[in-house]
Amino acid sequence: MAHADARGNIQNIEGPLTRSAVFLVLRVRGRASGSAPDAGPGAEIATVRAALAGLEDLVKTVGFREPRARLTCTAGIGDGIWAPLFGERKPAELHPFREIAGATHTAIATPGDLLLHIRADREDLVYELERLILDALGGAVETADEVSGFRYFDARDLLGFVDGTANPVGRDLPEAVLVGEEDPAFAGGSYVVVQKYLHDLSAWQRLTTEEQEAVMGRTKSDNVELDDAAADEQKAHKTLATIEDEAGEHDILRDNMPFARPGAGEFGTYFIGYSRRLWVIEKMLERMFVGDPPGKHDRLLDFSTPVTGSTFFVPTPGMLSALGE
Ligand code: HEM
Numbered sequence: 001m002a003h004a005d006a007r008g009n010i011q012n013i014e015g016p017l018t019r020s021a022v023f024l025v026l027r028v029r030g031r032a033s034g035s036a037p038d039a040g041p042g043a044e045i046a047t048v049r050a051a052l053a054g055l056e057d058l059v060k061t062v063g064f065r066e067p068r069a070r071l072t073c074t075a076g077i078g079d080g081i082w083a084p085l086f087g088e089r090k091p092a093e094l095h096p097f098r099e100i101a102g103a104t105h106t107a108i109a110t111p112g113d114l115l116l117h118i119r120a121d122r123e124d125l126v127y128e129l130e131r132l133i134l135d136a137l138g139g140a141v142e143t144a145d146e147v148s149g150f151r152y153f154d155a156r157d158l159l160g161f162v163d164g165t166a167n168p169v170g171r172d173l174p175e176a177v178l179v180g181e182e183d184p185a186f187a188g189g190s191y192v193v194v195q196k197y198l199h200d201l202s203a204w205q206r207l208t209t210e211e212q213e214a215v216m217g218r219t220k221s222d223n224v225e226l227d228d229a230a231a232d233e234q235k236a237h238k239t240l241a242t243i244e245d246e247a248g249e250h251d252i253l254r255d256n257m258p259f260a261r262p263g264a265g266e267f268g269t270y271f272i273g274y275s276r277r278l279w280v281i282e283k284m285l286e287r288m289f290v291g292d293p294p295g296k297h298d299r300l301l302d303f304s305t306p307v308t309g310s311t312f313f314v315p316t317p318g319m320l321s322a323l324g325e
Contacts, residue, residue, distance in 0.1 A: 011317055015072040015074070020121070020150055021117065022117075022127075023149065023194060024146050025115055026112070027141060027142050029142055049323040051136040051137045052323050062128045066125060072118070077113075077312055079094050086319065093277065093278040097109040101289070102301075103295055108308070109310070110145070110308040112310035113141075115192065116133060118130055145308050152258045157256065157269050159216075159304075160212070161216050161218060178190055189314050189319075191276070191314075193271075193282075196270055199304050201303075213226065217239055225238065233296075240287040256271050
């Protein structure tokens with residue numbers, strides 16, 4: 001089986017849904033100011049290499065103190081920083097996030113060289129690991145975006161719906177998420193796309209429960225799937241986000257988290273999707289933002305606006321530790 005070897009060597013992409021998470025997007029200094037990609041490793045790149053090589057040890061340093069809290073960290077590498085870190089050969093589909101402009105809503109692209117997705121059942125461990133990683137990176141990076149997420153009741157988003165039900169499980173999970181024999185040099189890695197969405201909660205709350213359910217495609221209280229709309233009619237979010245071709249349905253793994261600052265009127269969902277195939281997530285975004293048929297966009301977007309959008313590749317831990325050699 002193609003994935004059997006790779007599975008022992010992944011960065012906890014398949015980590016469990018936890019009670020807390022931090023999504024940290026960083027830019028490597030010096031590169032943003034337009035230094036050529038082949039300028040060779042500068043001081044910042046050397047620091048980033050050392051920090052990534054030491055990541056697994058840092059996770060142990062913190063996680064060992066409370067194993068039941070299931071601390072994990074997944075590091076993603078952006079297209080712009082790939083060559084200075086790993087050389088010219090890069091994962092087949094890796095490229096910067098491509099903006100998708102529909103008639104009404106746009107999935108914007110925002111900068112990001114590194115993604116750190118830190119998860120645990122205790123917020124103090126998440127904080128501690130984030131602090132130590134940023135210490136190791138020092139002045140080599142600047143923060144592009146930082147979001148602390150929390151689990152909301154039975155894994156609901158702040159719109160009130162259970163989020164994550166259709167995620168692949170068991171043998172379907174590595175099949176959907178981990179690169180395999182199609183790109184052997186990067187087998188066991190994964191593409192990851194993040195978008196930070198802000199919700200207009202008051203407008204959403206003005207819809208009836210039935211209207212909200214039609215937007216999502218599931219019932220709100222008991223999470224039961226509704227029937228798909230006819231081909232030329234307004235489709236629900238779950239239908240627009242379903243990608244099928246002759247090979248069957250292509251799943252992705254989502255670990256979305258709510259975040260909020262009610263005092264500032266901020267209510268959001270941090271979308272994070274892992275996939276073996278970047279095109280699958282891009283196709284979902286196209287169907288959501290452009291619509292299917294075009295013009296009939298995902299009505300979720302009338303209440304949810306993306307303010308970031310970045311793509312990364314998650315290398316295997318072996319590739320990360322080799323950065324220290
Ligand atoms: C505001 C942001 C979003 C919210 C609140 C949200 C919420 C939800 C909810 C409640 C479900 C139904 C339950 C489930 O299966 O998880 C769902 C399904 C799904 N969403 Fe989203 N979602 C968001 C953005 C996205 C984006 C940007 C993508 C992909 C690019 C996406 C992909 C999916 C997929 C693949 C499914 C499962 C479809 C199926 O096979 O039934 N979602 N989402």
